[in-house]
Amino acid sequence: MxxxxxxxxxxxxxxxxxxxxxxxxxxxxxxxxxxxxxxxxxxxxxxxxxxxxxxxxxxxxLDGYRTRLTGLTADEAEALFLAGAPGPAAQLGLGSVLAAAQLKVRAALPAELRTHADRISGRFHLDAPGWYADADETPHLPAVADAVWNSRVLHVLYRRWREPTDVERRLEPYGLVLKAGRWYVVAGPGPRTYRVDQILQLTSTDVEFTRPADFDLPAYWTAYQHDFRDRLRRDEAVVRLAPGVGLAGPVKGDAHPEEDGWTRVTVPIESLDHAHAEFLRLGTGIEVLQPPELRERIARTVAELAQRYGNFDTDGGD
Structure with a gap:
């Protein structure tokens, strides 16, 4: 137009x-x-x-000429206010900045678009963390964000899952990612991914680094997630599922219906411990066929539960 x-x-x-x-x-x-x-x-x-x-x-x-026109459509104005998540902005130390920016944008909008923007904030609220997880303590997040913005080197004491658990690292932070309420910093050399809440100590420096010109944070994160899932589920199990029972995770290959109405499928698993816990959640709706050690482990758990709860009469008699 x-x-x-x-x-x-x-x-x-x-x-x-x-x-x-x-x-x-x-x-x-x-x-x-x-x-x-x-x-x-x-x-x-x-x-x-x-x-x-x-x-x-x-x-x-002409020098000094400014237009109040934003060029925003109604959909664009709504998307702008929907994208402004106050929680993450406050964690980054930008809560007041975000509020001021939204106020200025709102004031510059024509009356009709202002109504659309107000409707978004009144009808949609973004809350990233899950229900059953406490918010991570990230006292070093503002310092990490500052280093990302200014391309400054950080020295950190970082806690990882394997021994030695507490290690010192020199980080060149390229970007921050908020995933399911948890902050991650992507940093060189590498690059590698670090959880911000696992930074125990942090020392900021005045040493500048050069961010790779071809580094694409969204592309890196997409590839990282795919690689993480591939590394996470290297083993597999063969199970039978009762009619109407489904799995939350992926299935390898085609499902094979059986004569009794059950379905045989092969599923990737992270570990025996993880699969043991996840399959028990399905109760009598699943039967593990392979691997044998997983089947035996679930059988032992079921036997222990039966012994713990004792014998009972399903007909209600004494």
Whole structure:
């Protein structure tokens, strides 16, 4: 739409300064001739827009001119306020900054879009952590965030799961990720992923590092999650499931229905301990066939439970 394109030209010139017609055309994916017509329309509307000829020429706005137009559609305004999660921002020490930014954006919105933005905050609330997990204590999160922003080296004492548990590390923090209420810092060299709540001690430095120009945080995190799941479930088990019983995790290959209505499936498992606990949750709705050690372990647990609770008469008699 032409009106949307005119707003885009204004915002581009306002944020980038001087731009040529060719640069504007490439940015907006239109012809140079279309840019010429749009510029004429803006000038006719009273926008102080000037064009300079020559090699270093281009279009620019009069110095000091600012537009209150944001170019936001109703959907864009709603998405902006939905994305502003106050909890994580407060953890990063940016709670007041986020509130001030949203207030300024709201004030700049036309009345109709302001109503849409207010409706979002009143009808949607983002709460990342799970129900049964206490919030992680992350006293070093603001310092880590500052180092990420300013590309500063950190020296930390970090607690990991294997021996030796407490290790010293020199980190070049590339970015922070919030996953299910838990903060992770992705840092070089490597890069590698560290839980922020497992940083026991932290020393900030004035030493700057160069963040790799080709590092893509979302792409890294997606690949990291896939690799984590692959490493997590290296073993497998063969089980039978009662009619109507399903598994929360993935299934390898096709399911095989059997004559009694049960279904035989092969599932990846993290470990015998984890599979033992997860399969017991399904009670009589599952039978483990393989591996033998898992089947025997569940059988022992069931026998111990039967002994603990004692014999009872299912008919209610004495």
């Amino acid at each position: 032409k009106s949307s394109r005119l707003v885009s030209i204004l915002l581009l010139l306002q944020t980038r300064g001087r731009m040529t017609a060719a640069q504007l055309a490439e940015e907006l994916e239109v012809s140079v001739r279309t840019v010429y017509r749009d510029v004429e329309a803006l000038s006719a509307a009273g926008v102080p827009l000037y064009g300079d000829a020559g090699h270093a020429g281009g279009y620019r706005l």
